[in-house]
Amino acid sequence: MTPKIERFLAERRADTPCLVVDLDVVAESYARVRETVPDAAVSYAVKANPAREVLELLIALGSGFDAASMFEIETCLSLGASPDRIIYGNTIKKQGDIEAAYARGIRLFAFDSEAELEKLAVAAPGAGVYCRILTSGDGADWPLSRKFGCELDMAANLMLRARDLGLDAVGISFHVGSQQTDAGQWDVAIGRVAEVFKTVAERGLNLRMINMGGGFPVRYRKDVPDLETVAQTIADAIKRHFGDETPELIIEPGRSITAEAGVIQTEVVLISSKDYANGIRWVYLDVGKFGGLAETMDEAIQYPIATPHDGKAEGPVAIAGPTCDGADILYEDAGYKLPLGLKVGDKVLLLKAGAYTTTYASVGFNGFPPLKAFYI
Numbered sequence: 111m112t113p114k115i116e117r118f119l120a121e122r123r124a125d126t127p128c129l130v131v132d133l134d135v136v137a138e139s140y141a142r143v144r145e146t147v148p149d150a151a152v153s154y155a156v157k158a159n160p161a162r163e164v165l166e167l168l169i170a171l172g173s174g175f176d177a178a179s180m181f182e183i184e185t186c187l188s189l190g191a192s193p194d195r196i197i198y199g200n201t202i203k204k205q206g207d208i209e210a211a212y213a214r215g216i217r218l219f220a221f222d223s224e225a226e227l228e229k230l231a232v233a234a235p236g237a238g239v240y241c242r243i244l245t246s247g248d249g250a251d252w253p254l255s256r257k258f259g260c261e262l263d264m265a266a267n268l269m270l271r272a273r274d275l276g277l278d279a280v281g282i283s284f285h286v287g288s289q290q291t292d293a294g295q296w297d298v299a300i301g302r303v304a305e306v307f308k309t310v311a312e313r314g315l316n317l318r319m320i321n322m323g324g325g326f327p328v329r330y331r332k333d334v335p336d337l338e339t340v341a342q343t344i345a346d347a348i349k350r351h352f353g354d355e356t357p358e359l360i361i362e363p364g365r366s367i368t369a370e371a372g373v374i375q376t377e378v379v380l381i382s383s384k385d386y387a388n389g390i391r392w393v394y395l396d397v398g399k400f401g402g403l404a405e406t407m408d409e410a411i412q413y414p415i416a417t418p419h420d421g422k423a424e425g426p427v428a429i430a431g432p433t434c435d436g437a438d439i440l441y442e443d444a445g446y447k448l449p450l451g452l453k454v455g456d457k458v459l460l461l462k463a464g465a466y467t468t469t470y471a472s473v474g475f476n477g478f479p480p481l482k483a484f485y486i
């Protein structure tokens with residue numbers, strides 16, 4: 111927790127739960143990405159945290175933007191982002207939204223199927239397009255499954271089809287999975303991209319761009335590869351697979367830009383036990399899965415927790431949210447321990463919570479309002 115956030119919480123005494131984001135940390139994280147991966151254009155993944163304050167800051171710093179919907183595109187444009195700095199990166203788009211984005215000046219679109227490609231040819235004539243390939247998701251704490259991407263032979267055929275439809279067949283994209291903990295997965299993915307480049311080149315199409323997506327990990331409770339390690343892995347893979355003919359590179363960091371900037375303050379609502387034998391305390395907070403902590407599903411993202419009693423004797427706990435839903439359990443098997451002196455009414459902090467929290471909060475499940483957020 112930064113001194114700015116600590117001061118804010120002490121002086122403001124905001125109702126919980128609330129997210130507080132230090133914008134200086136957002137700026138520092140963006141600068142670190144730019145410095146560490148200098149050969150790649152940065153398109154911030156808006157879905158990670160689309161707050162006006164975050165977007166305005168990144169616009170001023172010169173970032174591009176990866177938008178998942180027309181709503182995100184309109185938000186970026188309304189805050190002053192130029193259309194040439196916005197990518198429509200979702201492979202699942204209504205044709206009307208493609209038309210709207212094209213009319214607003216967006217000229218780079220993702221796809222991974224023939225049906226999507228045909229929509230693009232009609233709704234965005236002449237636009238730049240890139241095909242997303244499948245990745246395994248191995249090593250990712252929040253894998254993206256087989257919902258997105260296609261196999262290499264299909265990607266090659268689709269890029270040739272894009273050319274024949276009059277679109278600008280720009281390149282290939284991949285995403286190694288969010289919170290990727292195995293740097294080697296970027297090497298694997300870049301090698302697969304190189305195969306597509308070679309296949310289509312043999313058929314007269316020279317691709318020029320690789321969109322490497324996001325996945326850059328944040329250290330929550332366990333060690334992960336640092337950004338420098340991932341950047342070096344990427345640089346080595348590009349050199350090995352492409353030699354001196356380096357394609358244009360795009361990265362779409364989201365979590366690595368905003369996660370470490372944010373802290374959720376929450377209140378302990380109840381501490382109970384289920385039996386006399388096992389000694390597990392159940393700690394119920396006033397924020398849960400439906401209040402912005404959806405990434406605790408399967409205990410995937412494990413936020414560090416700070417309490418007023420840290421440093422004193424601890425015991426094992428299960429941690430849950432406040433709603434009347436049995437799925438609203440944050441951690442039961444992840445081995446969390448909290449101080450034995452923790453009591454009802456204590457304020458605790460979920461650290462590194464600036465990404466994928468406010469945007470996952472429900473509108474009013476059980477009547478609880480969406481997660482409040484402050485940007486300082």
